[in-house]
Amino acid sequence: MYDTAKYEWEILEKNIGLGGGVMGVTGQDGCIHLFGGEKGGNKHRIYDENERKWSEGTPMTKKRLYGGAAIDPTGKIYLYGGFDGNNYLKDMSIYDPEKKEWQVS
Secondary structure, three states, rough: OEEEOOOEEOOOOOOOOOOOOOEEOOOOOOOOOOOOOOOOOOOOOEEEEEEEEEEEEOOOOOOOOEEEEEOOOOOEEEEEOOOOOOOOOOEEEEEOOOOOEEEEE
């Protein structure tokens, strides 16, 4: 993570079990949300900068890696496209951080 006050990078944790192909966004909650990856499958990891630790988030409804990620003005997180290990994906998963729920579109 980059510390804008110190102008330097800080290593948070070397291995959080996701591997390559991870998708991520910084949520309106100020936390970093990471999803999927080659080793992560359907995992969702959350880094809370205030507590300075990782926690498990609500798992995705399916494995997704190498996709795109975006956040909308309401705070919902969108994961789209990517690969599930066998097939290229054309759908989108939407995560609501307030409800801690996923929906597939």
